Amino acid sequence: MRLSDTVTRRRSRAGLGLALTAAVLSLGGCGLAGAQGRVQDGYLPQGATEGAERVRSLWIGSWIAALAVGVLVWGLTAWCVVAYKRKKDDPPLPPQLKYNIPLEILYTVVPIMMIGVLFYYTDRDERELTDTKQTPDVTIQVIGKQWSWDFNYLEGNAHESGTQAQLTGKPGVEETLPSLYVPVGKRIEFQLVANDVIHSFWVPAFLQKLDLIPGRVNTLQVVPTREGTFAGKCAELCGAYHSEMLFNLKVVSQAEYDKHINDLKAQGNEGLLPASVLREPIIEQDKDKLTTGSN
Structure with a gap:
């Protein structure tokens, strides 16, 4: 195969990939525009309390961080697939490396930092949401x-x-x-x-x-x-x-x-209702029904 044919084929594949990417982004844009309110709330119900906004912010922030990591991983994966695709004249196996210290440090330290940040904000918001020290009205x-x-x-x-x-299935x-x-x-x-x-x-x-x-x-x-x-x-x-x-x-x-x-x-x-355990009388009543055979 001539070099020009190889270049042409690669350009065709790249063009097809760009076209598919543009189509997906266009469809995604249409979906986002049609459901703008839902996207703004992170697809959560519209909050009705002061604490709901804190939950919504934590939820959306977590998703943004997760999507950023996902895009990075998908991008690196796609780049490796394209850049290091095997050619006919390549050896059966690529050069083997035992280790790469900088890379191993990177993919160990970065996830720990990410988890630490997520834990900090989750713990902060959970403490606020579960705080009952204030005197209620x-x-x-x-x-x-x-x-x-x-x-x-x-x-x-x-x-x-x-x-x-x-639940009768009827209105009202x-x-x-x-x-x-x-x-x-x-x-x-x-x-x-x-x-x-x-x-x-x-x-x-x-x-x-x-x-x-x-x-x-x-x-x-x-x-x-x-x-x-x-x-x-x-x-x-x-x-x-x-x-x-x-x-x-x-x-x-x-x-x-x-x-x-x-x-x-x-x-x-x-007056107030008692909050006592009422299960035992019910169980005894059911036992009597089973014994007598009554309904």
């Missing part, structure tokens, strides 16, 4: 149970008891779910306890979640920044009807929050 005890939620409003001395959601199911009310702009402390098994308190718009563990009180503080109704659910597999352990979180004005507390008391929900 509102304290709510959240009780997880199979398969619903109870809410004790400690300052208001009122409660709401939820029942398992009935959200209206039957227990609703947790919190005032906007106030520091809310959730005291999380479980009556039976491990559950997890999760409001996706918070970009945070925390487990409820029997015999232990876990505490979470947030400051809601915008009003609205947000979906809440259990994020820990807790039994047969885990998927139906749902609730609404309503972020409202202070006046509407006070009205809700008064409405609960007017409905007879004054």
